[in-house]
Amino acid sequence: MPRNTQVIQHIRHKSSKLTLTFLDRECTFLLKGTSNYVMAIKRVSKMIDRVKKKYPRVSYIKVKAMGRAIPTAMCIALHFKSDRKVDILTGTVLVVDELHKSNDVIVQERKQSSVEVLIYV
Amino acid sequence: MSGTGNLRKAKLYSSRQIRTQVNDSSFSSEGGKLLIPQFLQSRQFEIESLERAQLQSKYSGAARCFQTLPRTLRRRVASHNVKRIPKRLRNRAIREMSEGTVSAMKKQWKSPRIRNLRGKQRYRLLMTKKLLLIQTRMKYMRSFPKNYRLTSNTQKRLLRHIWKGLNRELRLQRQEKAKDPHNRLNNRVGAYDNYGRGGELAERPTGNIKYWKRQRDYVWLTSHMWHVKRFHMLKIHGWQIPLLPTQKCFKSMNRAKKQDCVIFDTSYLNHMVVRTRTSSSTSSIFNDFVVPLAKITQEEAVRSSGVYEGLVYYRRGNSPYMLTTLVLIYWNGDTAIVRTYPSAYEELFAHVVAEYANCVEIDDCRYAIGSLELRGPKALELLTKNLSVSEESELLQLWNSMAKFPDTYPTGSCLSIKMSDPRIKKRKTSGVNSIASLSFIDLLKMLISHRPTTTLTDHAERYASYEEMKSIKEVQKQNAATPANVPILLIKLQSSSWTLLMPWYWILPTWHVLVKSPKAKPGGQKQIRQFNFEAGIKSYPIDFPFTPDGWHWQQTQKTIKALVYSKLPKSKRINFDQYEGPLDPHGSDWEFLRRLHYELKELKQQNKLPLDTGSDFAKFNYERDITTNEETVQQVISRNITLVHDLVVVIKSGMAMKKSFPARSICLQDPKSTTTNEEDESTKIPILPVKSIGLKLGTGLLKDNARIYRWCADPSDHNKMIVELIGFISSGGMNLDLGKLLGIGCVVGDADLTGGKVLVRNIGQTIFHEATVKEL
Numbered sequence: 001m002p003r004n005t006q007v008i009q010h011i012r013h014k015s016s017k018l019t020l021t022f023l024d025r026e027c028t029f030l031l032k033g034t035s036n037y038v039m040a041i042k043r044v045s046k047m048i049d050r051v052k053k054k055y056p057r058v059s060y061i062k063v064k065a066m067g068r069a070i071p072t073a074m075c076i077a078l079h080f081k082s083d084r085k086v087d088i089l090t091g092t093v094l095v096v097d098e099l100h101k102s103n104d105v106i107v108q109e110r111k112q113s114s115v116e117v118l119i120y121v
Numbered sequence: 122m123s124g125t126g127n128l129r130k131a132k133l134y135s136s137r138q139i140r141t142q143v144n145d146s147s148f149s150s151e152g153g154k155l156l157i158p159q160f161l162q163s164r165q166f167e168i169e170s171l172e173r174a175q176l177q178s179k180y181s182g183a184a185r186c187f188q189t190l191p192r193t194l195r196r197r198v199a200s201h202n203v204k205r206i207p208k209r210l211r212n213r214a215i216r217e218m219s220e221g222t223v224s225a226m227k228k229q230w231k232s233p234r235i236r237n238l239r240g241k242q243r244y245r246l247l248m249t250k251k252l253l254l255i256q257t258r259m260k261y262m263r264s265f266p267k268n269y270r271l272t273s274n275t276q277k278r279l280l281r282h283i284w285k286g287l288n289r290e291l292r293l294q295r296q297e298k299a300k301d302p303h304n305r306l307n308n309r310v311g312a313y314d315n316y317g318r319g320g321e322l323a324e325r326p327t328g329n330i331k332y333w334k335r336q337r338d339y340v341w342l343t344s345h346m347w348h349v350k351r352f353h354m355l356k357i358h359g360w361q362i363p364l365l366p367t368q369k370c371f372k373s374m375n376r377a378k379k380q381d382c383v384i385f386d387t388s389y390l391n392h393m394v395v396r397t398r399t400s401s402s403t404s405s406i407f408n409d410f411v412v413p414l415a416k417i418t419q420e421e422a423v424r425s426s427g428v429y430e431g432l433v434y435y436r437r438g439n440s441p442y443m444l445t446t447l448v449l450i451y452w453n454g455d456t457a458i459v460r461t462y463p464s465a466y467e468e469l470f471a472h473v474v475a476e477y478a479n480c481v482e483i484d485d486c487r488y489a490i491g492s493l494e495l496r497g498p499k500a501l502e503l504l505t506k507n508l509s510v511s512e513e514s515e516l517l518q519l520w521n522s523m524a525k526f527p528d529t530y531p532t533g534s535c536l537s538i539k540m541s542d543p544r545i546k547k548r549k550t551s552g553v554n555s556i557a558s559l560s561f562i563d564l565l566k567m568l569i570s571h572r573p574t575t576t577l578t579d580h581a582e583r584y585a586s587y588e589e590m591k592s593i594k595e596v597q598k599q600n601a602a603t604p605a606n607v608p609i610l611l612i613k614l615q616s617s618s619w620t621l622l623m624p625w626y627w628i629l630p631t632w633h634v635l636v637k638s639p640k641a642k643p644g645g646q647k648q649i650r651q652f653n654f655e656a657g658i659k660s661y662p663i664d665f666p667f668t669p670d671g672w673h674w675q676q677t678q679k680t681i682k683a684l685v686y687s688k689l690p691k692s693k694r695i696n697f698d699q700y701e702g703p704l705d706p707h708g709s710d711w712e713f714l715r716r717l718h719y720e721l722k723e724l725k726q727q728n729k730l731p732l733d734t735g736s737d738f739a740k741f742n743y744e745r746d747i748t749t750n751e752e753t754v755q756q757v758i759s760r761n762i763t764l765v766h767d768l769v770v771v772i773k774s775g776m777a778m779k780k781s782f783p784a785r786s787i788c789l790q791d792p793k794s795t796t797t798n799e800e801d802e803s804t805k806i807p808i809l810p811v812k813s814i815g816l817k818l819g820t821g822l823l824k825d826n827a828r829i830y831r832w833c834a835d836p837s838d839h840n841k842m843i844v845e846l847i848g849f850i851s852s853g854g855m856n857l858d859l860g861k862l863l864g865i866g867c868v869v870g871d872a873d874l875t876g877g878k879v880l881v882r883n884i885g886q887t888i889f890h891e892a893t894v895k896e897l
Contacts, residue, residue: 011531013529013531013561013565014528014529015529022380025380094560094561094562096529096561096562096565098531098565098569105426105569107562107565107566107569108562109562
C-alpha cells in the first residue's frame with residue numbers, strides 16, 4: 001500500500017477456521033495471545049481427563065496457537081512432555097486485512113505463523 | 122396388582138445394591154503389608170460399581186419408556202398416545218401399554234351438532250359456517266382480504282354484518298372479474314403485498330376470518346400459530362411478540378448460541394422504504410435522507426458500508442422534547458430501508474413524511490417486509506443449506522461457499538439474492554463441501570465488490586414473489602421446482618448475528634424449514650436480551666432509559682414492582698426506608714439524581730462542599746421532615762444547606778410538591794444530540810445528560826436497578842454516600858460467557874471514570890461492591 005494513503009479503519013479478520021464438529025470442539029483448545037499460562041494448563045489437563053473418559057477412541061487433543069500465542073503453546077507442550085507423548089506441528093495461516101480508506105476498501109492477505117501441539121491422552 | 126408391585130419393588134431394591142469387593146487381597150498376610158496394585162484395583166472396581174448403581178437406580182423406578190426421555194422430548198398424553206413418543210421407542214411403548222393396565226385411548230372428536238344447540242349458540246354456529254363458506258369462495262376467487270374492522274355500533278350485530286359485507290363484495294367481484302383481472306391475488310393462499318403507498322400507513326392485516334377477532338388489537342406474526350403453542354407471548358405496542366419458550370432454556374440457549382444457532386422471528390420490527398424522487402447526479406438517498414436523519418459523516422458511511430445501526434434524534438412539531446430511537450438504516454442506490462421498533466415507528470414515520478416528503482417517496486412496509494434473526498456460528502450454514510437460491514445468479518458460488526468461514530465477515534456485510542420456495546427442495550446440498558471452494562480472500566472481495574441493490578424494496582417484485590404460491594398440501598402433493606423469485610436481503614449486524622429480510626408472507630415457510638433443522642433453536646425476545654447482555658451490548662429499550670421507550674419501560678417496571686410490594690403482608694416487606702433512604706426503592710430514581718446533581722453543582726459554586734452528615738441524619742424521618750404544604754415548602758427549599766440531611770429534605774420536598782414531572786429526567790450526552798440544553802419548564806432545572814457504561818464485578822451480587830456511586834476508599838458511612846450517587850444499572854446479572862457478574866447502565870455525563878472503578882449497591886442492601894467500569 002502506498003505510504004501517503006490515509007487509512008480510516010483497519011479490520012483484522014480472524015483466521016478462517018473451518019466450522020468445527022462437535023468432537024473437534026471437545027478436543028481442540030484454541031490459545032490466544034492474551035491467554036494465561038496457568039489457566040491454559042489447568043483447562044488442557046481437564047480437557048485431557050474429559051476426553052479420556054468420554055471419548056476412548058480419541059487419541060490426542062490439539063492445542064492451536066498463532067502469532068503471539070506460540071511461546072505459550074510451546075510452554076504448554078513442555079509442561080505435558082514430561083509424562084505424555086507430545087507432537088508439535090508448525091504451519092502458516094493466511095489472515096486477511098481489510099483497509100478502509102476515505103472512499104475505497106482494500107483487502108489483502110498476510111501470512112501468520114501457527115503451531116499445533118498434539119498431546120496424546 | 123400386588124404381585125406387580127412386589128416385582129417393581131424388588132427391581133428397585135436390586136438396582137440400589139452396590140457391589141463391593143468382599144475378599145480384599147491387597148492386605149497380604151505376610152508381614153501385614155499393603156499391596157498397592159491390588160488395593161487400587163479393588164477401589165477402582167468399587168467406584169465404578171457405585172457410579173453404575175447410581176445410574177441404575179435412577180431409571181429403575183421408570184415403568185414406562187417415556188419416563189426416561191429428556192424433558193425436551195416429553196409430550197402431553199404420551200402415556201396413552203404412542204404418536205407422542207419418539208419412533209425408536211414406539212414398539213416398546215406399545216408393548217408396555219398392552220402388558221400394563223393402561224389401554225390406548227382412541228379419542229374421537231365430535232363436532233357440536235347444530236340440532237342440539239339453541240338460541241345464541243345455534244345462531245353463532247350457523248353464521249360462522251356461512252362466513253367460512255363465503256371466505257372459502259373468496260379465497261377461491263382470489264379476492265383481496267376484507268378489513269373486518271367495525272365501529273362499536275355495528276359490533277352487536279357483528280357476524281351478520283360481516284356476512285353481509287362479504288356477500289356484497291363477492292357479488293361485486295363476480296361482476297368486476299371480467300373487467301379487471303389484475304384486481305385479484307396471484308395465489309390461492311391469500312398472500313398479498315400489504316403496503317402503504319406514498320406516505321400513508323398500511324392497513325392492519327386481519328388474518329383468517331376464523332381468528333380475526335383475536336387480532337383486532339394486536340397483530341399476529343405470520344408464525345403466530347407456531348409460536349403460541351411453544352412460547353409465552355407478549356402483547357405490546359400493537360403486536361403479539363414471542364417472549365420466551367415455555368421450556369426452561371437459560372443455559373441451553375447460551376450453549377446453542379456458542380455452538381449452533383438460535384433463530385428469532387423479528388417481523389414485529391417495522392420497516393419503511395424510502396426512495397429518491399429525482400434521479401439526478403447531485404441527489405442521492407444518502408445525501409437527501411440518510412445524512413440529515415442519522416447525522417452520519419462520509420467516513421462513518423464508508424466504515425459502515427451501507428448499513429447504519431444507531432440512534433436518531435427528531436422533534437415532533439413544536440414539542441420541547443427531542444425524541445430518540447434506535448434504527449437500522451440500509452441504503453443503496455436510490456433506495457433505503459429503515460427499520461425501527463414498533464413503539465417508535467408511527468412517530469418516526471410521521472416525522473419522515475413531514476420532513477422529507479418533498480425529496481423522497483416513503484412507503485410503509487410494516488406488513489410487507491418481515492425479518493428473521495439468526496445468532497450463532499452455524500447461522501450461515503443453516504441458511505445456505507436450507508435456502509436454495511437462483512442457479513443463474515452470479516452469486517451462487519458466493520452463497521454456497523459462505524458458510525465455510527462462519528464468523529469472519531465484517532459487520533455490515535450485505536448480500537442480496539433471490540431464493541425459490543424453501544419448502545421445495547430436490548435434494549439437500551451439503552452446503553460447504555459441495556462446491557469448489559473459494560478462498561476467504563476471494564469471498565471477501567466478492568462480497569465487498571457486490572454492492573447489493575435489493576429488489577425487496579419494490580412493490581412489484583414483492584407481489585411477483587407470491588405468484589402461484591403453494592399451500593402446504595400442494596407442496597406435499599407436487600414437489601416440482603419453483604422459479605427463484607423471492608428477493609431476500611442478508612445483513613450481518615453483530616458478531617455471529619445475521620438478519621434476513623424477505624417479503625412478509627415468505628417468513629412462515631422459511632421459518633418452518635429452518636426450525637426443523639437440529640442445529641436451530643428458536644428463541645424469543647428475552648433470549649435476544651440475554652445474548653446482547655452476554656456480549657456487553659445494550660438492548661433496546663431496557664438499556665436506553667434516555668429514550669421515550671426506555672423511560673416508559675422503566676416507569677412501568679417501577680409501577681409493577683410497587684404494586685407487588687404493596688400486596689405483600691407487612692411481615693414480608695423489606696424495610697426500604699432503612700436501606701434506601703430518599704431513593705425510590707422500586708427502580709432507578711433518575712428524578713432524584715437529576716435534582717441532586719444540580720443542587721450539588723450550585724453548592725460547589727457557593728463553596729459549601731463537602732457537606733457534613735451531622736448527628737441528626739440518623740433520625741431521618743420522611744413524614745416529619747419532608748413537607749408537602751405549599752406555604753411551608755418555600756421556606757424548606759430556601760433553607761441554608763449545611764448538612765446532607767438538609768440537601769435531601771430540600772430535594773424531596775421539591776419533588777413532593779411537584780405535581781407533574783418532565784417527560785424524561787435524562788437525555789443522552791451525545792454530540793449528535795441537541796437535547797443537552799433542554800430544561801424542565803416548571804422548575805427550570807436542566808434535563809440531566811447521561812452516558813452508557815458497562816460494569817464488571819469480581820465478587821458479590823448484581824441485580825437490575827443497582828445504584829452506582831463514585832469510588833471512595835471508605836464507603837462505611839452509608840448516609841453520606843447519597844451525595845456520591847452517579848447512576849443506575851439497567852440490566853445486571855451473571856454473564857454465562859464470562860462467568861462473571863456484569864452490568865449495563867447509565868451514569869451522569871460529567872462523572873469522572875478515569876480511575877476505572879466505581880462502587881455498586883443493590884436495592885435493599887447496605888454492602889458496597891467494587892466494580893471496574895468502562896464507557897459503552
